[in-house]
Amino acid sequence: MTLVVTATDTDVGKTVFSAALTAAIDGCYWKPVQAGLDDGTDSERVARLSGLPADRILPEAYRLKTPASPHFAAAIDNVLIEPERLTPPACDRRLVIEGAGGALVPLTGGILYADMFARWRYETIIVARTSLGTINHSLMTIEALRSRDVPILGIAFIGEANEDSENTIAAIGRVKRLGRLPHLATLDTASLNAAFAAHFRIEDFG
Ligand SMILES: Nc1ncnc2c1ncn2[C@@H]1O[C@H](COP(=O)(O)OP(=O)(O)OP(=O)(O)O)[C@@H](O)[C@H]1O
Numbered sequence: 270m271t272l273v274v275t276a277t278d279t280d281v282g283k284t285v286f287s288a289a290l291t292a293a294i295d296g297c298y299w300k301p302v303q304a305g306l307d308d309g310t311d312s313e314r315v316a317r318l319s320g321l322p323a324d325r326i327l328p329e330a331y332r333l334k335t336p337a338s339p340h341f342a343a344a345i346d347n348v349l350i351e352p353e354r355l356t357p358p359a360c361d362r363r364l365v366i367e368g369a370g371g372a373l374v375p376l377t378g379g380i381l382y383a384d385m386f387a388r389w390r391y392e393t394i395i396v397a398r399t400s401l402g403t404i405n406h407s408l409m410t411i412e413a414l415r416s417r418d419v420p421i422l423g424i425a426f427i428g429e430a431n432e433d434s435e436n437t438i439a440a441i442g443r444v445k446r447l448g449r450l451p452h453l454a455t456l457d458t459a460s461l462n463a464a465f466a467a468h469f470r471i472e473d474f475g
């Protein structure tokens with residue numbers, strides 16, 4: 270089963286979570302659109318953090334120079350993102366697909382990530398912060414996905430425990446709380462794998 274990782278915002282922790290998840294299911298990882306090349310790419314970070322062989326990291330469909338919204342980064346590079354090229358590549362294992370930013374980030378002037386998720390119809394995981402403001406961002410993300418009939422596997426939190434916010438989102442949003450990855454002072458393969466194993470149940474990921 271292919272899994273999509275989206276979030277309530279950029280910089281929430283999708284790449285870190287995806288690295289842990291891909292390692293845990295011994296799968297493949299794909300970042301369809303990488304916007305920003307100078308500070309390293311999400312694929313490079315997943316390769317390093319997951320410790321998986323290089324061939325598990327599938328090549329991006331688009332590699333855009335500017336760290337910006339994909340629609341804008343593409344325009345700067347004089348590229349038009351074509352949805353047909355965002356067909357997930359073949360992989361003989363389970364695939365983890367990481368979006369860019371939050372669910373309603375544009376790929377073109379008219380197509381948002383959530384529209385691609387709706388085409389794909391894969392189970393989608395929302396990565397959300399635990400800090401104040403997350404209830405609103407998480408519930409809006411859930412609404413945006415539901416309104417497009419995107420299947421939601423559940424929500425994965427990143428950060429320090431915030432029991433009320435996490436439970437409130439799960440209850441009002443009617444989504445499964447998959448777990449919470451705490452902030453790791455040392456972010457490496459061993460600490461990430463250990464934290465994922467301690468805070469998530471592998472059975473929840475199919
Ligand atoms: N559990 C964690 N412990 C420590 N640092 C973390 C953790 N999760 C994320 N970070 C750090 O937070 C920053 C943002 O995380 P990440 O790159 O995973 O965000 P993202 O949601 O993938 O962003 P983008 O929209 O650019 O893809 C990174 O510097 C990352 O190393």
Ligand SMILES: C[C@H](N)[C@H](N)CCCCCC(=O)O
Pocket residue numbers: 279280303304305335336337338339369370371374
């Ligand atoms: C460049 C960044 N790290 C992500 N790849 C793209 C984030 C796009 C966010 C757009 C927005 O919501 O304003």
Ligand SMILES: [Mg+2]
Pocket residue numbers: 283284285311367
């Ligand atoms: Mg990322």
